[in-house]
Amino acid sequence: MPNPYLPLSVKVERISIENDARDLKTFDLAFGDAGARKSFHFTPGQFGFLSILGVGEAPFGIASAPSEETIKYTVKRVGTFTTALHELEPGASIGMRGPWGNSYPFELMKGKDIVIVSGGFSFTTLRSTIVYLLDPSRRSQFGKLTVVYGARSAGELLYKDEIKAWESSPDLSLRLCVDRLDGAPWPETEGLVPNVLKQVAPSAANAVALVCGPPVMIRFTHPVLELLGFKPENVFLSLENRMKCGIGKCGHCNVGPKYVCKDGPVFSYKELLRLPTEY
């Protein structure tokens, strides 16, 4: 039986700086052999652990879609491990283990309209989701796709080239917003994500909402979704809690009887209403 704690060796192929503050970098990772990439099956919403032996490891949501060749993670520099990661040069070898956790509920989403609401650098697994849903082989299985994505300022939005292209795509309706317009030519909408969501007002009829963002955004987004008619069982959130193992053993990420790593990270709002708000 494979040891789930043993990281697989991956190579950092590309490192891209994502934001003006330069504390968000995207790492494109490649496996040494094609077989290892093939056996790394994941679904958008899942996460993996990145590992630098001697420094430690930490969990991050997978930002690439399963169809993409490299495995992509966007990481904010906040502590010892992420600082070490940010100091790497392309070509470095690091460890990765996973994929762990459940995913967004794609079976349930089939045939329904999808509303994606995201703020700041939490957009990672939702980028994975959007690329996955836009795949020509899959797009017709889902209804209308509406995305509201915001950040403090234009420079803090992730994946700028890609989202610019999505703005003019007929396959989705994307509304980008910033907390305060600072003279930048793009995007055009000023406003906090929950308020912009209220203006966009996607229909809740036969629709599912996926929400990921900082706690304050989530707190103010729920009432808007409720107002729009979304039932708690059709709203899904991706949680992040401190974790060490990723497989439901170490205890750290529990929210009541649920482990974010094993039972989540995606939970319906209906499930969360029954749990202590420890996330």
Added chain:
Amino acid sequence: MTQRIVTAADLDKLVAGWAKSGAVYAPVEVKDWTEFRRIVSLAETDLTRVNTKLSARGLLFPHCETMFRFEASRPDKAQEADEPETQVVLGVRSCDAAGIAVLDKFFSGQGETDTYYQRRRDRTTLVGLSCHAPADTCFCSAVGGSPTGTRGLDLLLTDLGGRYLAEPLTDKGAALVKDMPEASASDLAKKAELADRAEAAITERIDTRKLKGLLDTADGNPIWEELSLPCVNCGACTFVCPTCHCFDITDETRKGKGARIRVWDTCQSCTYSQHASGHNPRLAPSARFRNRTMDKFRYTVDQVGEVSCVGCGRCIRECPAGIDICETVERLMLALVK
């Protein structure tokens, strides 16, 4: 399986034999307490006392364990740590064995199998010892156990006075005593009598049958503030608990060589749930106190199908603030039925 009789002299010989082919651990007197230590002869043990300072869990899930090693010059290449030795653990009380049965469910009974736990478990034989005189903090019978419970064990010994009744529970246990003489009907009767007496001696009581429905709505109850007031969140209760399984993973490097290790952790520590951003979902000391109590009596019912308190009483004995978990549960239930 055939029940057998092992005299003290035979047990001495058996222990010496087990110690030749692997490790043997048993309770050994250390100052005014006992703890599981490696032995080579029965004379080193103290099998009379209830109960060891720490449970037997550390022999399967060590306080500190090397997961794998690496060299600083090859930071992407992990070398797996050595395989553990085979071991016989002698003198495991029924509560501790039940605790190991709960750990089995966490570590290998669901989802991914924990490699490090499972490979020790596979190499371990658990030889239990019935309790004749439970401590005043014991309450195994209130949480589904018994002073002579066999759950989790390979072999149960009951001291009949200079000789032991040996009840094999698995093939591994039977093999240990296969050459010993069979027990008589009067030996079995004597054991039954001792078992009844031990059960009757247990005074701590909580009624866990009523708990599940009641605790469904207990998380938000204001009573936790009051119940947790004396608690200093030191975590002693979690370190002595036979079913606590939380751990931290950390890397240590020295002179170019390093290891990824895991160490016991406690949900009572304020950094336990702290995010990298500084946000802490369980910052309040009362929230951490509630988490531990609810985990033992409610959360694990969802997770592994049972209450994960085995009634060993160690958390009551070791708590520097004098908190009694039975009293906590009793006061909680009173608040919930109000």
